[in-house]
Amino acid sequence: MTNESPLLRVENMNKVFPIGGGFMKKPLELHASRNISFTLNKGETLGLVGESGSGKSTIGRCILRLHEPTNGKVYYEDTDVTALAPRDMKAMRSKMQIIFQDPYGSLTPRMKIGQILDEPLRIHTNLSKAERREKVLETLGHVGMRTMHADRFPHEFSGGQRQRIAIARALIMQPNLIVADEAVSALDVSIQAQIINLMVEAQREQDLAYLFISHDLSVVRYMVDRVAVLYLGSIVELADRDSLYNNPAHPYTQALLTAVPSVKKADRQKKVYLLGEIPSPLNPPAGCPFRPRCERALAACSVEMPELRDIGGGHMAACHAV
Amino acid sequence: MLGYIINRIIYLIPTLFIMSLVVFSFIALIPGDPVDAILGLNASEEARAAVRAELGLDRNILVQYLSWAGGIVTGDFGTSLTSGEPVMKLILEKLPATLLLAFASILISVFIAVLAGTIAAVNKGNWLDIGVLVAALAGISIPVFWIAILSVLLFSVHLQILPSIGYVSLLEDPILALRHLALPSICMGAALAGGIARMTRSEMIEQLSKDYVITARAKGLSPNEVTYRHALRNSLITVVTFTGLELGTILSGAIIVETIFAWPGLGRMAIDAIFTRDYPTVQGVVLFMAFFFVFVNLLVDISYTFLNPQIRLGGKK
Numbered sequence: 115m116t117n118e119s120p121l122l123r124v125e126n127m128n129k130v131f132p133i134g135g136g137f138m139k140k141p142l143e144l145h146a147s148r149n150i151s152f153t154l155n156k157g158e159t160l161g162l163v164g165e166s167g168s169g170k171s172t173i174g175r176c177i178l179r180l181h182e183p184t185n186g187k188v189y190y191e192d193t194d195v196t197a198l199a200p201r202d203m204k205a206m207r208s209k210m211q212i213i214f215q216d217p218y219g220s221l222t223p224r225m226k227i228g229q230i231l232d233e234p235l236r237i238h239t240n241l242s243k244a245e246r247r248e249k250v251l252e253t254l255g256h257v258g259m260r261t262m263h264a265d266r267f268p269h270e271f272s273g274g275q276r277q278r279i280a281i282a283r284a285l286i287m288q289p290n291l292i293v294a295d296e297a298v299s300a301l302d303v304s305i306q307a308q309i310i311n312l313m314v315e316a317q318r319e320q321d322l323a324y325l326f327i328s329h330d331l332s333v334v335r336y337m338v339d340r341v342a343v344l345y346l347g348s349i350v351e352l353a354d355r356d357s358l359y360n361n362p363a364h365p366y367t368q369a370l371l372t373a374v375p376s377v378k379k380a381d382r383q384k385k386v387y388l389l390g391e392i393p394s395p396l397n398p399p400a401g402c403p404f405r406p407r408c409e410r411a412l413a414a415c416s417v418e419m420p421e422l423r424d425i426g427g428g429h430m431a432a433c434h435a436v
Numbered sequence: 437m438l439g440y441i442i443n444r445i446i447y448l449i450p451t452l453f454i455m456s457l458v459v460f461s462f463i464a465l466i467p468g469d470p471v472d473a474i475l476g477l478n479a480s481e482e483a484r485a486a487v488r489a490e491l492g493l494d495r496n497i498l499v500q501y502l503s504w505a506g507g508i509v510t511g512d513f514g515t516s517l518t519s520g521e522p523v524m525k526l527i528l529e530k531l532p533a534t535l536l537l538a539f540a541s542i543l544i545s546v547f548i549a550v551l552a553g554t555i556a557a558v559n560k561g562n563w564l565d566i567g568v569l570v571a572a573l574a575g576i577s578i579p580v581f582w583i584a585i586l587s588v589l590l591f592s593v594h595l596q597i598l599p600s601i602g603y604v605s606l607l608e609d610p611i612l613a614l615r616h617l618a619l620p621s622i623c624m625g626a627a628l629a630g631g632i633a634r635m636t637r638s639e640m641i642e643q644l645s646k647d648y649v650i651t652a653r654a655k656g657l658s659p660n661e662v663t664y665r666h667a668l669r670n671s672l673i674t675v676v677t678f679t680g681l682e683l684g685t686i687l688s689g690a691i692i693v694e695t696i697f698a699w700p701g702l703g704r705m706a707i708d709a710i711f712t713r714d715y716p717t718v719q720g721v722v723l724f725m726a727f728f729f730v731f732v733n734l735l736v737d738i739s740y741t742f743l744n745p746q747i748r749l750g751g752k753k
Contacts, residue, residue: 207656
């Protein structure tokens with residue numbers, strides 16, 4: 115891992131959603147992400163894993179300001195993304211893109227593929243119509259689609275093809291950062307492999323960094339350089355891939371990893387079972403959010419929220435017991 | 437595409453047949469006799485029988501229907517009992533005024549309502565949204581005749597800025613024609629506008645929650661572009677369907693509005709014909725309106741294929 119200036123730096127970002135509320139009634143506060151800090155280097159892939167409801171997607175969307183973060187900073191190179199005026203934000207959008215989980219919902223149903231891909235070019239470049247068309251066809255070719263597909267509608271394609279189109283859409287502006295929000299979770303396994311390989315190839319060619327959001331630990335292991343594990347909106351562990359998969363420090367990470375099914379007998383070690391459900395983010399437990407489900411909980415855990423700290427060799431964990 | 441249209445037209449035949457049966461039998465069931473209307477109540481039995489024979493009312497009801505329906509197939513809607521002119525000719529004379537009124541009211545209400553519904557959806561939950569919802573509810577629930585009379589009071593009697601009654605052809609004097617058109621078309625469109633605004637709002641709220649909207653934001657489109665180019669485009673199909681279905685309401689509204697504003701269209705003609713027991717004219721006008729309604733629905737169905745590429749594909753198969 116290099117120590118050059120990172121492409122993306124997230125500092126103490128919080129996102130609070132108001133829930134309910136109404137006339138003369140204060141809405142409840144849902145802390146979807148708390149004190150999130152991490153960096154992402156050029157060309158690197160950072161995995162963001164956690165159960166559903168752990169705030170993975172919220173983080174991705176806040177970085178692109180598709181949700182406004184409640185507080186905290188997001189730096190792209192040295193630009194504070196959270197402070198950009200709408201006009202500058204528009205320009206910034208060409209450098210940061212997103213791919214969604216559901217390839218059926220993320221493409222406008224009444225536009226042809228060519229129009230969908232043309233739109234970002236029309237917004238961000240001064241290319242002529244013919245030049246844009248050429249670029250659209252070229253990008254389609256990149257993701258393994260044919261030029262004739264440009265004049266078809268999204269519903270004429272399968273899920274895997276649509277996800278290729280979604281990737282083409284993200285790649286066409288040649289961004290440096292792509293947030294892949296469960297980008298392969300909706301696809302079946304053989305298609306997943308194709309799409310992942312396509313993403314890895316694009317990364318190699320374009321010096322792309324990915325924020326790879328997923329709940330699938332096997333896919334993450336294949337894909338990423340570093341992993342951040344989320345629990346109830348906070349990062350509980352952040353480490354290099356091998357370090358995290360081989361020596362998970364946080365009890366939650368340990369439980370997650372033993373839950374990954376494996377065909378090798380040696381891998382079927384003693385399982386750490388998780389009891390109970392993830393607590394409601396509307397009413398999080400005091401102290402460490404994982405305490406109610408943790409076998410190793412100490413007295414301090416119910417009082418103080420553990421900070422993310424280095425436990426040796428850049429392996430970060432937020433746990434009093436480690 | 438052509439196959440799809442032909443298919444739809446073939447489906448029209450049974451619909452039209454059933455419609456003609458219903459129109460004919462309703463008229464036959466209505467109490468009151470055209471002979472009374474023509475000769476007065478004191479006419480002798482012989483004179484009544486003579487008129488009956490002349491009009492063909494002494495024949496079997498089935499024979500009456502067949503001769504009437506046979507005429508319609510060849511474009512002959514019968515002859516008006518009061519004026520003695522062919523019903524078809526009368527309809528064609530009155531049609532432009534009603535078409536103008538219907539077209540203007542649809543145009544106004546769709547334009548205002550889609551805009552209002554979109555604004556409401558974008559501002560969901562705040563006072564703009566609530567304002568649109570209240571206005572839409574008012575438009576739907578206030579009866580046409582009441583709005584019509586009040587607006588005549590306000591705009592014609594008190595403010596004296598718009599004429600209260602009458603019709604001027606667009607070809608004669610466009611400005612004056614539009615001034616005459618304003619009140620009736622707005623009154624007729626109010627209910628439709630309320631419905632369309634609510635439909636647009638709920639459909640837009642749904643569309644705006646979809647992932648492709650976030651994709652469009654991520655592309656760098658401004659919020660307005662996202663709303664109008666992406667979400668509204670995908671909402672329009674519901675709005676078009678709704679507007680097409682509501683055309684029947686528009687036409688029944690025409691009967692009231694044309695009567696209040698002395699608008700010489702099909703609605704007035706139908707009312708006059710009912711009061712004078714001019715059966716052939718009533719039948720002709722009602723059936724013509726029904727034809728018209730079915731025809732517009734066909735147009736709506738065909739327009740889907742342009743708005744929604746998924747239906748276009750289905751048609752080919």
